[in-house]
Amino acid sequence: MQTPASHIVVKTPVVDSIGELFAAHGLGRKCVLLFDENTRKLFGDDILESLRNQGFQTCELVVPARETSKSLSSAWKLYSRMIESNIDRSWNLLAVGGGVVGDLGGYIAASYYRGIPVVQLPTTLLAMTDSSIGGKVAVNHPLGKNLIGFFHMPELVLIDPAYLKSLPSREIYGGMSEVVKYGFIADRSFFDFLDEHFEEIIRFEEPYLTEAVSRSAFIKADVVEKDFRETTGLRATLNFGHTFAHGLEMLAEYRNLRHGEAVTIGMVCALCLSHRLGFLAEAELTEGLRLLGKIRFPKGVIEKRFLSHESDALYESMFSDKKKIDRKLRFVLVDRIGRAFLHGEDVERADVIDSIEDARAWFRKRNA
Ligand SMILES: NC(=O)c1ccc[n+]([C@@H]2O[C@H](COP(=O)([O-])OP(=O)(O)OC[C@H]3O[C@@H](n4cnc5c(N)ncnc54)[C@H](O)[C@@H]3O)[C@@H](O)[C@H]2O)c1
Ligand SMILES: [Zn+2]
Structure with a gap:
């Protein structure tokens, strides 16, 4: 198993080094970005532009900013979008948001094509210090929270505390x-x-x-x-x-x-x-x-x-x-x-x- 600590990078601005970091961790430059509506609005343009400037091919997915996005039905819709966009195993998933996006993104990455790498880019204090680390990913079931999921360690956790300023x-x-x-x-x-x-x-x-x-x-x-x-x-x-x-x-x-x-x-x-x-x-x-x-x-x-x-x-x-x-x-x-x-x-x-x-x-x- 990987050592989680060696995969955590704390840096401002972290996005500028994303190409280098991906390369150092053996990750390719094809990236599905998962946002919620808030993180898309706040940080989406900058992050997408930075990734494209660093030679990334990107595919963008956005979910509503609420806990109910952590569900099988929303995962199902995202799988469809990914299949339609010809996303295969050579792609990574970058989850940009709080614990909801991190858990959902991790869940999708763990299951899509039997598993693609996930990179976490947490934007809430809870996500930076808790939910993005440790590899527990899940969606909710109507009978209980976080019941359907995997252990799927992130390849990288990119922490930039500057994102917290809008929280x-x-x-x-x-x-x-x-x-x-x-x-x-x-x-x-x-x-x-x-x-x-x-x-x-x-x-x-x-x-x-x-x-x-x-x-x-x-x-x-x-x-x-x-x-x-x-x-x-x-x-x-x-x-x-x-x-x-x-x-x-x-x-x-x-x-x-x-x-x-x-x-x-x-x-x-x-x-x-x-x-x-x-x-x-x-x-x-x-x-x-x-x-x-x-x-x-x-x-x-x-x-x-x-x-x-x-x-x-x-x-x-x-x-x-x-x-x-x-x-x-x-x-x-x-x-x-x-x-x-x-x-x-x-x-x-x-x-x-x-x-x-x-x-x-x-x-x-x-x-x-
Ligand atoms: N996997 C784990 O180990 C683990 C651990 C703890 C919690 N969790 C899960 O984490 C979830 C809660 O995470 P959360 O508290 O981050 O909630 P969240 O993801 O719902 O984010 C809270 C709100 O802040 C917004 N937001 C995100 N970043 C922002 C920013 N930089 N500026 C302004 N607004 C921003 C979001 O759009 C959302 O509206 C729960 O689903 C919980 O089950 C998972
Ligand atoms: Zn807790």
């Missing part, structure tokens, strides 16, 4: 949630860096933005490389906060709650649970909550999507998470900032409920 602040804060997650699970010094420079990063100030993006991407790549198929429990630590988050997303029916927002709430719960079960010292809990407190939410989201639900309802909803095993909930906990583990034992319902209550009390105080 709405809600998407930035959402993405910051996963960035902060890497500090919690893998790297104390990264946590300290984020704590110190949070505001600069949010304002896209360099070199802080690029450092935050690049360290996150490499932490994810490193974890994936060590546990590609989730056998040792290491890759599972990427799900810190996610058991709670998936429960909240189900309760909200995915309406007006961004994934990153659910993960921030989930990490508050997971920190409280880590402390309650005696793994995490009080001082580290306080520090952890202080950094999470810097992540902002649109007005009313915490109240409507978290505080308005009973803790019991969230607990029940967590069982519906597809990662449940025998109705047992698995939790990723931290025993210090920078080190996470998959807790192997059952956690008492009362402890989970109490930690949700702790989190609610913390948010109420913060919002007061």
Whole structure:
């Protein structure tokens, strides 16, 4: 298997070097570009022009900018377009966009002609630091998200943080949630860096933005490389906060709650649970909550999507998470900032409920 980290390039402007990079990685100059309507409008002309100037033959595909584009029916339409355009195995697919385009593009590349190479050009903070790395590609099924897919490693992940400048602040804060997650699970010094420079990063100030993006991407790549198929429990630590988050997303029916927002709430719960079960010292809990407190939410989201639900309802909803095993909930906990583990034992319902209550009390105080 490839080493994911050797295929990640962080550079501004990255598109200017695309020809060289493709050549260095043994990729030909025939490229299907997949955009969503927003990324086509924002970056399409520049990217297409740059590729053509570098001698590429291109074919352009555009999907609506919404989660429902990650479906078999939209993949089917794109296959047809590709067949009609005589795209064969000598072509690559370049996915230009957020996680939706990245997952859909990866899915199509994994299946078209039994697999063509995919290159990721992520344009959201979440995609640069999470979804473009690790080779999980999927479409949604009406009965659940990301259920139909493959492991299809990208040949290259081209990260250019300058693309983030047009991203709405809600998407930035959402993405910051996963960035902060890497500090919690893998790297104390990264946590300290984020704590110190949070505001600069949010304002896209360099070199802080690029450092935050690049360290996150490499932490994810490193974890994936060590546990590609989730056998040792290491890759599972990427799900810190996610058991709670998936429960909240189900309760909200995915309406007006961004994934990153659910993960921030989930990490508050997971920190409280880590402390309650005696793994995490009080001082580290306080520090952890202080950094999470810097992540902002649109007005009313915490109240409507978290505080308005009973803790019991969230607990029940967590069982519906597809990662449940025998109705047992698995939790990723931290025993210090920078080190996470998959807790192997059952956690008492009362402890989970109490930690949700702790989190609610913390948010109420913060919002007061
Ligand atoms: N494969 C994985 O490992 C993995 C991991 C996490 C999430 N995901 C998936 O990622 C998806 C969410 O990704 P996302 O949060 O990037 O959402 P997204 O792809 O829907 O992008 C969010 C919005 O931002 C717009 N946008 C993209 N780049 C922009 C830019 N630079 N400036 C302005 N607007 C821009 C998009 O058009 C879209 O409207 C979900 O489907 C989720 O399942 C996959
Ligand atoms: Zn996530």
